[in-house]
Structures are given as C-alpha cells and as structure tokens.
Amino acid sequence: MSAAFIECLDVGKIYEGRTGSVEALRGVSLACAEGEFVCLLGLSGCGKSTLLQMIGGLEEPSSGQIVVAGRELSGPSPATAIVFQDHGLFPWMTVAQNVAFNMKARGVGAKQRRERAAEMLALTGLSSFATRYPHELSGGMRQRVGIARALTTKPRALLMDEPFGALDAQTRARLQHELLEIWAAQRTTVLFVTHSIDEAVFLADRILVFTPRPGQLAADVTVDLPRPRTPRSPGFAALAAKLRGLLGTEEGSE
Amino acid sequence: MGRVHRHAVRLTRRFMSASPLGRLTGLLPLIGLILAWQAAVMAQIYPPVLLPAPVRVANAFVLYGGDIVHNTLASLSRVVIGIGLAFVVGVPMGLLIGRFAWLDRLFDWSIQTFRSVPPISLIPMAMLFFGIGDTPAIVLIFLAGLWPLLLNTIFGVRTIERTLLKVAAAAGAGEALILRDIVWPAALPSIFTGLRLAVGGGWLTVVTAEMIAVKSGLGYMILNAQMTFRPELIFAGIIVIGAIGLLADFAVQRLRRIACSWQEGLTVQGR
Numbered sequence: 001m002s003a004a005f006i007e008c009l010d011v012g013k014i015y016e017g018r019t020g021s022v023e024a025l026r027g028v029s030l031a032c033a034e035g036e037f038v039c040l041l042g043l044s045g046c047g048k049s050t051l052l053q054m055i056g057g058l059e060e061p062s063s064g065q066i067v068v069a070g071r072e073l074s075g076p077s078p079a080t081a082i083v084f085q086d087h088g089l090f091p092w093m094t095v096a097q098n099v100a101f102n103m104k105a106r107g108v109g110a111k112q113r114r115e116r117a118a119e120m121l122a123l124t125g126l127s128s129f130a131t132r133y134p135h136e137l138s139g140g141m142r143q144r145v146g147i148a149r150a151l152t153t154k155p156r157a158l159l160m161d162e163p164f165g166a167l168d169a170q171t172r173a174r175l176q177h178e179l180l181e182i183w184a185a186q187r188t189t190v191l192f193v194t195h196s197i198d199e200a201v202f203l204a205d206r207i208l209v210f211t212p213r214p215g216q217l218a219a220d221v222t223v224d225l226p227r228p229r230t231p232r233s234p235g236f237a238a239l240a241a242k243l244r245g246l247l248g249t250e251e252g253s254e
Numbered sequence: 255m256g257r258v259h260r261h262a263v264r265l266t267r268r269f270m271s272a273s274p275l276g277r278l279t280g281l282l283p284l285i286g287l288i289l290a291w292q293a294a295v296m297a298q299i300y301p302p303v304l305l306p307a308p309v310r311v312a313n314a315f316v317l318y319g320g321d322i323v324h325n326t327l328a329s330l331s332r333v334v335i336g337i338g339l340a341f342v343v344g345v346p347m348g349l350l351i352g353r354f355a356w357l358d359r360l361f362d363w364s365i366q367t368f369r370s371v372p373p374i375s376l377i378p379m380a381m382l383f384f385g386i387g388d389t390p391a392i393v394l395i396f397l398a399g400l401w402p403l404l405l406n407t408i409f410g411v412r413t414i415e416r417t418l419l420k421v422a423a424a425a426g427a428g429e430a431l432i433l434r435d436i437v438w439p440a441a442l443p444s445i446f447t448g449l450r451l452a453v454g455g456g457w458l459t460v461v462t463a464e465m466i467a468v469k470s471g472l473g474y475m476i477l478n479a480q481m482t483f484r485p486e487l488i489f490a491g492i493i494v495i496g497a498i499g500l501l502a503d504f505a506v507q508r509l510r511r512i513a514c515s516w517q518e519g520l521t522v523q524g525r
Contacts, residue, residue: 053420
C-alpha cells in the first residue's frame with residue numbers, strides 16, 4: 001500500500017453557503033493502488049461525488065491532502081480523466097470532435113488527434129457515428145463517447161462519477177461489461193462513484209462505503225468474487241446484503 | 255446512405271413546417287391593407303394629393319427608381335457598417351464579461367445605464383461632435399446595435415452547461431480554447447437573438463437619423479419628398495423601409511439556422 005496511486009489523507013470539505021456552512025465530507029483517508037477498480041458507494045448526498053471532483057482537481061478540499069501519481073494536487077492532474085454522469089458532451093461538436101477535445105486541450109497535433117480519436121472510437125464501438133452530433137445518439141452511446149474521450153489521453157486513472165446512473169437497466173448492464181473489458185485491456189486505475197450496490201459488487205475489486213451528512217468512510221470492503229460476476233454468483237447476494245447493512249437502511253439504493 | 259437519408263428527412267421537415275402555401279398566409283393581412291387603402295382612396299376620405307392611390311405609388315417606383323435605389327443603398331451600407339462594428343465590439347466584450355465575473359461587476363452598472371438611453375436622443379450630440387454626414391449616422395446605429403448584442407452575448411455565455419466547463423477544466427484547456435471552442439459556440443444562438451434585435455434597432459435608427467443628420471438615405475428621401483410635395487414617394491419610401499426590415503430579419507434567421515445547425519431538433523426554435 002505504500003505506493004498508492006491515489007491517496008487521500010484526512011480530507012474534509014465544507015461548503016460556505018448564504019444560510020451557513022454545510023459539511024459535505026469529513027476525515028476521509030483512502031489509498032488506491034495502480035490498476036485497481038475501486039467503487040465509492042453511498043446514498044445520494046453522502047459526498048462521494050464531491051470527493052471524486054476533488055481527486056479530479058476540480059474542487060479543493062477544505063482540509064487534508066490529496067496525492068495523485070506521487071504529487072499533491074493543485075488543479076487537475078494530467079494522469080487522470082473524468083467521466084461525468086451527464087456526459088458533458090459539447091452539442092455543437094461531432095462525436096469525433098468531442099472525443100478529440102481533451103487532446104486538443106493538451107496541444108496534441110491535429111493528425112495525432114485524429115488517429116487516436118479513431119482508435120478510441122473503434123474501441124468503444126462508435127466508429128460509424130463519428131460525424132454525428134450528440135443529440136442524435138442514445139444515452140448509452142453518449143456515455144460511450146464520454147468514456148472514449150476520457151481514454152484518449154491515456155490516463156493512468158479514470159474517475160467516473162455515476163456514469164451509468166441515468167441509463168436504463170439493460171444499457172447499463174451492457175456498458176458495465178464493456179467497461180470491464182476496457183479496464184482489462186487498458187489496465188487503468190478506475191475510481192467509480194455509484195449508489196447502486198449491485199453495480200459496485202459487479203464491478204469493483206474494492207468497495208469504499210460512505211455514510212451521509214457529513215460524508216465519512218464507513219467501511220473498506222474487498223470483493224474476492226471471480227469475474228465475470230452475476231447476481232447469481234455464489235457470494236454475490238451475501239456481499240450485497242452486507243453492504244446494504246453498512247449503508248444504513250434508506251430504501252432508495254436499489 | 256445515412257447522409258442521404260438524413261438529408262431527405264431534413265428536407266421533408268422543412269417542407270412541412272414551411273411549405274409555400276403555409277408561408278404565403280403571412281401576406282394576407284398585407285393584401286387586405288392594400289385593398290383597404292384602395293377603398294379609402296375611392297371613397298375620397300382624404301384628397302388624392304395627400305393620399306395617393308396604390309397605382310400611383312407603384313408608378314413612383316418607376317418614376318423615381320434611380321433615386322430610391324441610390325438612397326436605399328446609402329441607408330443599407332450605413333446599417334451594415336454600424337451593426338458590423340457593433341458586432342465586432344459587442345460580441346467579444348460580451349464573451350469576456352459573461353466569462354469573467356469581475357468584468358461583469360466592473361461594467362454591469364455602466365451597461366445598464368447606457369443601454370437605457372435611446373440612440374435617437376443622442377442625435378443632437380452626434381451632430382455636434384461629428385457634423386452632418388455618414389459618421390454621426392453610423393455612430394448612432396452602432397450604439398443602437400451594441401447593447402442588444404452585448405447583453406444577449408453575456409446572457410448566452412451564462413447559459414453554458416456547468417458540466418461542459420468542468421470538462422474543459424479537467425482537460426486542462428487554456429482560456430483561449432475555452433472561449434473559442436466552448437463559450438463562443440454555446441453563446442451563438444443568443445448572439446443571433448441579439449443580432450436580430452440589433453438589425454431591427456439599427457434600421458429604425460438609420461431612418462430617423464437620416465431625417466436629421468444626413469443628406470442621403472431613405473429617411474432623407476422621405477423628408478425631402480414631403481417638402482417637395484410628392485406623397486407617392488413618401489409612401490414608396492415607407493414600403494421599401496418595411497420590406498427591407500422584413501428581408502433583413504429573414505436573412506438573420508437564415509444565417510442563424512446555418513450557423514447553429516447543430517441545434518436542429520434540439521430546441522423548438524431550432525426547427
């Protein structure tokens with residue numbers, strides 16, 4: 001654990017609002033090794049997305065320290081890439097332009113951009129949609145574009161903020177499978193925020209359970225089940241039940 | 255194949271929402287007006303020297319054709335220059351003010367103060383500073399167009415989805431790229447709303463300014479027609495002003511549809 005790729009030390013976040021301050025996160029410490037698939041699991045409003053945004057360098061912690069790839073964060077790290085729940089695609093760009101955007105932001109040359117974008121479009125099964133606009137795509141395909149864009153810069157860690165939260169169950173299951181394939185092929189670290197217990201058990205090597213208000217790390221659960229998993233895999237139901245207990249008992253978490 | 259199909263769909267949609275028959279209903283009130291006009295002339299409500307018959311006005315277009323074309327071009331060129339300058343100044347300013355909160359704090363009160371001043375009320379001052387001629391007219395049109403362009407651009411920048419700016423920040427995008435690839439296209443639909451208002455306002459202003467501060471253009475032509483007692487030319491001038499206003503609006507709308515084609519099917523307006 002000494003060479004953790006992502007490390008949070010006693011991280012807290014307090015939002016100062018007009019009606020007083022809200023403590024979103026308190027005393028979170030965690031470490032994530034390179035290549036690991038880690039799920040941040042919690043009910044909505046437990047600060048898990050806030051934590052992910054901070055690891056992505058989009059927000060600053062109010063206290064504590066975050067280290068990514070051996071460096072304390074000050075702004076987004078080039079070693080990470082984020083996939084957003086509402087995919088964040090630019091409606092005025094074609095799929096190919098959207099996928100190439102992160103590379104453009106980093107000053108990658110046009111030719112290289114085109115090649116790498118084509119490669120990632122192929123990986124995510126989007127090659128024939130390269131010239132379409134986002135609004136012409138289904139929700140699942142839009143999120144594939146978001147993933148393809150995140151992968152273009154060869155990030156060492158993929159930060160995913162409830163990426164499949166807005167999708168229907170079937171599309172969601174398909175994208176989960178595809179994500180595992182991509183993860184296996186690319187060997188990136190994945191930090192994946194979700195409020196779905198089944199999703200966490202299906203995907204993760206390790207599940208970090210958060211309790212709400214203020215968000216605190218309640219448990220660190222290693223998932224030992226062999227892949228591919230299904231809800232009928234031995235041990236799946238038992239682990240899900242255990243997580244349900246850890247989460248507290250609000251019904252909302254599927 | 256896909257492209258051909260999409261093209262076909264687009265054409266069908268355009269035909270259905272803007273079929274020639276559907277479009278032409280917009281002419282009915284205008285035709286009604288001409289008929290009422292003719293009726294008023296025949297009933298001799300006003301003496302014919304004041305209210306010329308439609309035929310006489312139509313004839314004026316032949317009689318004074320050269321004059322009308324010359325003055326129309328003078329007015330048009332002033333509006334194109336004035337609104338062009340307003341665009342070049344107002345849009346970049348709006349993009350920056352919309353993007354940076356401190357610029358907004360700096361300029362907001364000034365903008366709100368100056369935009370409440372009707373450009374026409376500045377005619378005397380413009381004449382003092384710039385004399386009589388093209389310059390005062392262009393300055394006034396510029397001011398008439400600047401505020402709607404500026405305010406709508408600022409508004410457009412504000413409507414950008416938060417996530418999109420987060421994507422840019424996470425990717426480490428520089429400010430120039432953010433302005434060019436995100437802020438500008440995101441604001442473009444609003445900018446066109448501003449342009450539409452600016453062109454309308456500029457056209458109103460040019461006619462008024464020409465009645466006072468310039469010796470050419472449609473406004474001058476109308477005023478001159480009154481003084482030389484040619485009512486049919488007054489009417490002809492008014493018709494040209496209205497028609498050009500309509501065509502200019504069509505042109506801006508057309509341009510918007512081309513520039514914001516990515517919006518097609520995304521918003522009600524996009525159709």
